[in-house]
Amino acid sequence: MRTHIVYAHPDNGSLNAALRDEAVLTLEGLGHTVTVADLYAMNWKAVADYDDFGPTDSERFIAAAGEAWTNASLAPDIKAEHEHLLAADNVIFQFPLWWYTVPAILKGWFDRVFTSGFGYGPTHDWPRFGDGVLKGKRAMVIVTTGAAEDHLSERGVNGHIDDLLFPLQHGVLFYPGMAVLPPVVVTSALGMDAARYTDTVKHLRERLETLTETEPIAYRKQSEDYDEHRRLLPGREAPGTTGFALHIAR
Amino acid sequence: MRTHIVYAHPDNGSLNAALRDEAVLTLEGLGHTVTVADLYAMNWKAVADYDDFGPTDSERFIAAAGEAWTNASLAPDIKAEHEHLLAADNVIFQFPLWWYTVPAILKGWFDRVFTSGFGYGPTHDWPRFGDGVLKGKRAMVIVTTGAAEDHLSERGVNGHIDDLLFPLQHGVLFYPGMAVLPPVVVTSALGMDAARYTDTVKHLRERLETLTETEPIAYRKQSEDYDEHRRLLPGREAPGTTGFALHIAR
Numbered sequence: 423m424r425t426h427i428v429y430a431h432p433d434n435g436s437l438n439a440a441l442r443d444e445a446v447l448t449l450e451g452l453g454h455t456v457t458v459a460d461l462y463a464m465n466w467k468a469v470a471d472y473d474d475f476g477p478t479d480s481e482r483f484i485a486a487a488g489e490a491w492t493n494a495s496l497a498p499d500i501k502a503e504h505e506h507l508l509a510a511d512n513v514i515f516q517f518p519l520w521w522y523t524v525p526a527i528l529k530g531w532f533d534r535v536f537t538s539g540f541g542y543g544p545t546h547d548w549p550r551f552g553d554g555v556l557k558g559k560r561a562m563v564i565v566t567t568g569a570a571e572d573h574l575s576e577r578g579v580n581g582h583i584d585d586l587l588f589p590l591q592h593g594v595l596f597y598p599g600m601a602v603l604p605p606v607v608v609t610s611a612l613g614m615d616a617a618r619y620t621d622t623v624k625h626l627r628e629r630l631e632t633l634t635e636t637e638p639i640a641y642r643k644q645s646e647d648y649d650e651h652r653r654l655l656p657g658r659e660a661p662g663t664t665g666f667a668l669h670i671a672r
Numbered sequence: 673m674r675t676h677i678v679y680a681h682p683d684n685g686s687l688n689a690a691l692r693d694e695a696v697l698t699l700e701g702l703g704h705t706v707t708v709a710d711l712y713a714m715n716w717k718a719v720a721d722y723d724d725f726g727p728t729d730s731e732r733f734i735a736a737a738g739e740a741w742t743n744a745s746l747a748p749d750i751k752a753e754h755e756h757l758l759a760a761d762n763v764i765f766q767f768p769l770w771w772y773t774v775p776a777i778l779k780g781w782f783d784r785v786f787t788s789g790f791g792y793g794p795t796h797d798w799p800r801f802g803d804g805v806l807k808g809k810r811a812m813v814i815v816t817t818g819a820a821e822d823h824l825s826e827r828g829v830n831g832h833i834d835d836l837l838f839p840l841q842h843g844v845l846f847y848p849g850m851a852v853l854p855p856v857v858v859t860s861a862l863g864m865d866a867a868r869y870t871d872t873v874k875h876l877r878e879r880l881e882t883l884t885e886t887e888p889i890a891y892r893k894q895s896e897d898y899d900e901h902r903r904l905l906p907g908r909e910a911p912g913t914t915g916f917a918l919h920i921a922r
Binding site: 432433435436462468469470471472481482484520521522524525526527529530532533536546551568570572573575576577578579580582585586588589590592593594612642644648651652653654662664665666667668669 | 683734776823898
């Protein structure tokens with residue numbers, strides 16, 4: 423079993439760093455081969471630009487990206503992450519929630535690694551949302567928040583954490599075919615005391631120990647539940663369902 | 673009237689670049705003083721790290737960020753954006769939708785510019801969601817998508833564009849007090865023909881000409897509609913409302 427951890431936090435003395443170390447120890451204890459892309463430590467290039475592509479004939483950005491994929495001329499750091507992903511059974515994304523999504527350095531990992539030809543394709547009939555290059559792999563988010571649990575609850579002013587994570591978990595991780603497990607969410611992360619830290623580590627270990635048997639979020643497959651215009655087929659949802667919940671089979 | 677445009681696209685021959693130029697011309701024609709932060713052209717530093725802070729006594733990242741704000745020792749490029757924001761009446765964010773949110777370079781603009789002490793504060797009672805440092809200013813998103821309109825509609829597999837933009841428009845722009853106008857959304861942006869381009873420019877001009885009179889999205893103010901745990905007060909919403917829609921007064 424191989425697990426790749428994509429990790430983004432600037433402070434190696436942080437709660438996130440401690441939880442990353444616990445995760446690696448736990449997974450290695452379970453016999454996994456663990457690789458870590460520690461984006462800050464790697465000085466990961468966050469910005470997708472033409473320097474990623476090598477020489478191309480295309481001036482337009484997405485066409486040039488697709489050409490670089492076809493020519494296998496993408497930057498070496500992108501190719502290395504492709505290899506890690508293709509080799510992995512599980513991919514874990516760990517980060518602090520900054521402005522209700524991932525830090526820029528991790529967004530840049532998705533922008534650059536999930537590139538045209540690998541993560542998505544140039545046509546609307548590209549296999550996606552349940553099918554794709556990473557089908558058969560499991561993904562899990564580990565996220566810390568400064569906000570308290572109430573603030574991220576159904577009626578919380580920030581919006582529900584599941585909705586805030588939808589564009590990432592559904593739009594990025596499920597898109598190329600990964601099965602997405604419910605996230606590990608650590609709220610009120612700033613200045614956590616020892617008792618809560620102990621509980622948090624215990625919960626994290628349990629989630630990692632059950633990684634291969636936990637039921638994924640039941641996102642609907644594009645190939646099964648949507649019409650040719652990629653709209654949810656009539657009557658699939660419980661009456662009154664709206665918003666992102668439409669895309670989860672209950 | 674001063675308008676600051678924060679713009680992120682790597683290709684100066686793109687649709688986005690053409691729309692940016694149209695926006696500047698239109699706003700200048702209306703008498704606005706226009707400034708543009710062209711993030712790719714500026715080689716904007718996307719990654720928030722300790723180099724942004726100058727010397728600090730704090731090892732923990734957010735504490736160090738807060739100290740840098742207090743000491744006025746933030747990096748000059750961050751301070752320059754603070755000045756543009758404080759001087760502006762309107763702030764426009766223009767970008768292509770990459771993986772259902774902003775490109776990393778623009779996420780990094782938010783991570784670095786909306787820093788502790790400016791964009792948010794260290795306590796849960798910091799004025800936010802309708803109050804804050806940018807209160808009285810108007811924000812508007814101009815976003816292009818490769819996806820077609822159907823894919824981003826209420827039942828579209830991508831999720832509704834308004835929900836996808838909620839973490840940005842509500843969680844980032846409304847948070848420090850800006851009034852957020854409905855976005856300008858340009859779908860099926862790849863390979864747009866001349867007729868659609870003409871219509872798109874016409875629509876963009878109309879939205880810019882009505883910038884100061886357009887009704888903002890009716891996001892609920894934290895100070896008015898939420899309890900002390902930042903949960904929406906009972907009975908404020910129409911019966912059956914769920915998800916992000918809870919936070920918009922109809």
